[in-house]
Amino acid sequence: MINNATNNPKVEGGSKNLGATRFHDFPVEIWNQDIAVGLTGAMLCAQVFGEVMERQGKGVILNISSDYGLIAPDQRIYCKDGLPEDQQTIKPVSYSVVKHGIIGLTKYLVVYWTDKGICVNTLCPASLFNGQDSEFVSKISKLILMGRMSNPDE
Helix, strand or coil: CEECCCCCCCCCCCCCCCECCCHHHCCHHHHHHHHHHHHHHHHHHHHHHHHHHHHHCCEEEEEECCHHHCCCCCHHHHCCCCCCHHHCCECCHHHHHHHHHHHHHHHHHHHHCCCCCEEEEEECCCCECCCCCHHHHHHHHCCCCCCCCECCCC
16 A cells, blocks of 8 residues: 655645745644645555555555655745745645654554564655756755756656
């Protein structure tokens, strides 16, 4: 089973939870939706499919996190020159918290099913190129050791 559901606020799209909303103004409704999809959804899927895997005596659960599950988003890479701070786009708090939580869920499940034949892992992909504007690509590529974003076929 692959747990990959999330409300991912994308730089290249007009996502409702990627905007100029500062942390202190972040709507609790969006927080709750993001937690429900990203964490509660992953937990429920693990419960249902994990029970089947346990009966079979084998199975694999792969939880998809992100580099933002290991680090905090550097908000400077989202900034646009010339825009006032209150209009700058930011990556919302909920995305990083969900991705950190996925890693915690994985650790829990590894120990929980350690003797049941179920392998549980987390994948933390980073910086996938998907049509972001050149300013963003340039900023984030400077932070990546290989000097570029990953391509979808990688």
